[in-house]
Amino acid sequence: MYSAFCNLGWISRVQVNHPAVLRRAEQIQTRRTVKKDxxxxxxxxxxxxxxxxxxxxxxxxxxxxxxxxxAKNPIRLDLLEKLHMDDAGITTGAVCVYSARVKDTVKALKQSGCNIPVASVATGFPAGQTPVKTRLEEIKLAVEDGAAEIDIVISRNLALTGQWEALYQEIRLCRETCGHAHMKTILGTGELGSLTNVYKASLVAMMAGSDFIKTSTGKESVNATYPVALVMVRAIRDFYWKTGIKAHVNTRTEALLFRIGASTLLGDIERQIYHHVSGRYAAYHDLPMA
Structure with a gap:
């Protein structure tokens, strides 16, 4: 069940310590990564x-x-067999397309016998500079065509001008229009101006009922960064402590969190798996295209 309140007092009191966030983000990046199996x-x-x-x-x-x-066969079968994971049913989390392509995607997945959810970007992706009525209609059509997840984009101008209640109301309308579909709210963090705005926009999105919050569309000049991801994760933590409601974060940075919007990461992962199994890196033609 999604959230249904807007605590403007909480939002107005927020201030993010920028230098402290940068220091913590640097520390995270220097930690040892896992190796081998x-x-x-x-x-x-x-x-x-x-x-x-x-x-x-x-x-x-x-x-x-x-x-x-x-999406159904993200890693070559022979590589999975060598890892004894060929029967693990590994697929991607979702297939994401424009709303006009939802029907094609639902049809293709059904033909393949796969139940991977279809996600559709909507609400004037990527800029979000279309009238609210048009944005809501796009959500409605995508859900009717079979989208199980809707990726909305916020009006960055509302965040930049501090119109947090108006932003809440807009996201709330989108949540109601999504109905049974999960709603992922893209903040466009590279265009929000400050980490404080990132934190506030994260809170507003969760207060309005977002199931996921996402860093970026991938179309901005600056997308996900470690400091942004850290601020969003802390907003999720603080929101959970205050309400008991868990949102998730979808980020285009490294495989750090819960849902990853960077499709190019799949090719990098498959190459790493290929190297782990064979001891050498794959040539471009060794791995199937997405």
Whole structure:
């Protein structure tokens, strides 16, 4: 059940200590990573958190079909067999497309016998500079076509001008229009101006009922960074402590959190798995395209 309140007093009191966040982010990056079999296990887990995405003007039914096949078979079968993971049912977390391609994606996944959820970007992605009525209609059509997850973008101007109640009301309307579909709210953190705004926008999005909060569309000049991810995770923690409600974070940075929007990461993971199994790095033609 989604949240239904807006605590403007909490939001108005927030101030993020920028230097402290930067120091903590640097510390996180210097920590030792897992190695060998543990690394392979975590990489396979990361695959299941990826939203395999195509958001191009030249998307067609055929490349949607290819993407869905890759979502169902993200890692080459012979590599999984050598890791004794060929029967683990590893797939990506979702397939993400424009709303106009939802029907094609649902059809392709159904034909493959796979129940991976379809996610659709909506609400004037990526800029969010369309009228609210149009944005809500786009959500409605995507859900009707079979999207199980909706990725909305916020009006960054509302955050930049401190109109937090207006932002809450807008996201709330989107949540209600999503109905049974999960709603992932993209903050566009590279365009929010400060880490304080990132924290406040995270809180507002969760207060309005977002199931996930996402860092960025991938179209901004600056997308996810370690400091941004750290601030968002702490906002999730603080929101949980105050309400008992757990949101999730979807980030385009390293495989750190719960759902990963960076589709290019899948190719990097498969190459690392290939190296773990064979002792050498794969050539471009050794791995199937998404």
């Amino acid at each position: 543990w690394q392979a296990a975590w990489l396979l887990k990361a695959v299941t958190c990826i939203d395999l995405t195509t958001l191009s003007g030249d998307d067609t039914e055929s490349n949607i079909h290819r993407l869905c096949f890759k």
